[in-house]
Amino acid sequence: MGAAMKFGVVIFPGSNCDHDCYYAVQSVIGKPVEFIWHQDTSLKGFDAVILPGGFSYGDYLRTGALAKFSPVMQSVKEFANKGGLVIGICNGFQILTESGLLPGALMRNVTRQYICKFLKISTETTNSPFTNQAQKGQILSIPIGHGDGNYFADPETLKRLNAEDRVAFRYHGENPNGSLESIAGILNEGRNVLGMMPHPDRSSEQILGSTDGKLIFESMVNALAGAGR
C-alpha cells in the first residue's frame, strides 16, 4: 500500500464547479483532495486531477480555448502522458479537447440553448479507471448544464473511438445537444483521461437527486487502490 491517494481540483479563472468536485471527493468519497491554482506548475503528490465545470476565461474565443494556455495545463499534459488519471467534466471536457488531450471538439448545442437538466446516459465501457465500478450498459441518472456540448469529430476519429472502445458514455434516449452518435464522454488512447459533459459532481448524493455520479469517483478510487495508491 502506497501513500494515501490524493485528488487535485484545478481552479481556472471562471471555474464554478471546483467546490462541487472538491466536496464530492472529500465528503462523499472520503479521500484527500486539494485545489490546484491555474498558475501552479507542479502536480507532485497528486494521483488524480479533476478539471471542473464552469466558464474558464469567460468562454472567450471558444469554450476551453484559453484555459489550454494556463501554466498548469503543461503539467496536466505531462501528468496525463505519464499515465496519471485526469477527468474533465463539462468545461473540463472542453479544455481537454482544446488541449489535444482528447480528440474532437464540443460545438454549440444544436438547439442553440443552454440546457440544464437531469437525463440518462448509458455506460458504454467498463474497461477504464473511471467506469470499472459500473456495469456495461448501466444507465446512469446524471445532470448536464451546458451550451456547448455537441460532440463533433471527423468520421475517421469516430471510427477509431468506437473500434478502440473509447466511448465511455452515450446519452440514452434523448440526445440533448446534437452530439454525434449521442456521445457524452470519451477516453484517450491510454484510457487514463476521460472527458464527459454530464456532471458526476452534481449527482453523488441523494439530496441532489441521484447518487449515480458517485460510481465514477468510486471507480477512480478503485483504480488507484489497485495501482497501490
Add this chain to the structure above:
Amino acid sequence: MKATVIVTLKPTVLDPQGMTIQRSVKSMGLPEVADVRQGKYFDVNLADGVSPDRGKEIVQKLAKDVLTNPVIEEFRIVWEPR
C-alpha cells in the same frame, strides 16, 4: 503591419447559429437569403519594426494555434495594404 483573420466553420460542419439566422431572416420577409454561415473576425496589429516575413509567420501561427480550432474551423488572413 495589420492583418484581419477571418475564422469560419469548415463547410462540412453544421452551423446551428447560421441556420437560425437564415430561418429568422426568412420569416422577416427575405426568403431570397438561402444560406448564412456565422464566423469570427479578428483585427491583429503588430508592433512597429516587425519585418513582413516575420509578421506573416506570427499571424499565421496565431491564426492556426490560437484563433482556430482545426477540428471544426478554418481561417483566412487578409493583409491591410500599406
